[in-house]
Amino acid sequence: MQFVKMIRFHRNGFTSGSPSKQMEKDPVFLNRVVHNLFHTGQAIFTTEIISPKEEDRDWYGCLCYLEENAMQTSGTRTIGFLPRESNIWVRNISHVGDGTPYYNRSLHPLLEYESGDGGNVMTDSWVKMSVEDALERTRLWKEKNVHLPDWVTECYLTERQVKRLIYPSTNETVMEFWLSKN
Incomplete structure (x- = not known):
């Protein structure tokens, strides 16, 4: 089984x-x-x-970054490893730029036509x-851009996924730090 590095900047680590x-x-x-990754402007029913309620524990989780984050330079950094075959929640923005979302409009399941003029899905989804x-999306973004914005590698792990994380030992953390600097 292969793993990917998840990075969390929070004093309490991967708390949900x-x-x-x-x-x-x-x-x-x-x-x-x-x-x-190239199919944008899609409709969704x-x-x-889903807009989770605060008390809905099924949606508890935490924000973190997949493999890298160029923006955060200070704060407590915690590393965990997630199985590579996992699905994760990422921003609804494609790598093609200009904030182009994968899904930008919604359809009512009982209607055969779109209501409104399209573009009605919340942009911060x-x-x-x-x-x-997700790793390929990052690679494609970096191919055409110098700056790596947060949203490209940002992801949301559910509490269930956080419990599946494997944490490196102190020696592995030192090795990972050394390898990332060289």
Whole structure:
């Protein structure tokens, strides 16, 4: 089994809490898995849009970064390793730039037409993606851009995923630090 590095900047490490306490505003999760990194502007049924309530423990988790983060330079850094075959929640933004989302409009499941003028899905939403695709999205972004924004590697792990993390020993942490500097 292969693992990927998850990075968390928080004094309490990978502690889980309600999504609304972890994020700047109440999060919206789109219950879809992105399979094609180039397929943007898709529609989603309104029944697949989830806005978890604060007391809903099924959505407890934490924000972290996949493999790297160029923005954070200070604070307590904790490393955990997640199985590479996992699906994670990532920002609903593709690598093509200009904030182009994978899903940008919703459909009511009982109507055969789209209501409104499209583009009605909240822009600050999250979609599921395989770790492999999330790493590829980062690679594609870095191919055309010098600056690596937070959202490219940011992900949300649920409490269930946090419990699956493997934490390195002190020697492994030192080795990982040394390798990242050389």
